[in-house]
Amino acid sequence: MLYLGRDETGKKRQKWLAGFRTRREAESALAEALGRVQAGQFAHPGRLTVGEFLEQWIDAAQCELRASTAASYRMLLIKRVVPRIGHLRLTAVTPAHLTKLYSVLLAEGGKGGRSLSPRSVRYTHTVLGKALSDAVQWGLLPRNPARSAKAPRPPKRRWQCGRSGRYSAS
Numbered sequence: 001m002l003y004l005g006r007d008e009t010g011k012k013r014q015k016w017l018a019g020f021r022t023r024r025e026a027e028s029a030l031a032e033a034l035g036r037v038q039a040g041q042f043a044h045p046g047r048l049t050v051g052e053f054l055e056q057w058i059d060a061a062q063c064e065l066r067a068s069t070a071a072s073y074r075m076l077l078i079k080r081v082v083p084r085i086g087h088l089r090l091t092a093v094t095p096a097h098l099t100k101l102y103s104v105l106l107a108e109g110g111k112g113g114r115s116l117s118p119r120s121v122r123y124t125h126t127v128l129g130k131a132l133s134d135a136v137q138w139g140l141l142p143r144n145p146a147r148s149a150k151a152p153r154p155p156k157r158r159w160q161c162g163r164s165g166r167y168s169a170s
Helices: 023-039 050-061 067-085 095-108 118-137
Strands: 002-006 012-015 159-161 167-169
Touching (some): 050 067, 067 095, 067 118
């Protein structure tokens, strides 16, 4: 059993580590977990889902954002992310889940099942990455899975010289 300190109500937080074949494996896992707790890198898994976390995050982030930005983030997360991966536990999200999310959004993430542009999906990746980065800072995740996920690249712009002799993107 791993002692994680006390929560905000003063109740002890403990975590059982189980499922090891040998005593040596169990002792090794316990030593590794103790090292992460002491370094402040242990994330208490809990039962928080991605959808619940994103709702908490946007409520907390509203004080730092303009009203229009917060509304944009809320719409984006509720319409694009929560219906697809909101049911997953926050600690279970992997870069593979996010990469699959991005490919689904590219194929059918827009209104009426139309595809989204790579730029829109990349914006989703940026907002989700910020939220998961805050989850790491809050001690809910050991690392940010969005950093390893593959977001689509925006198309390259071609620069052309117009009649006026100035270059513009097309």
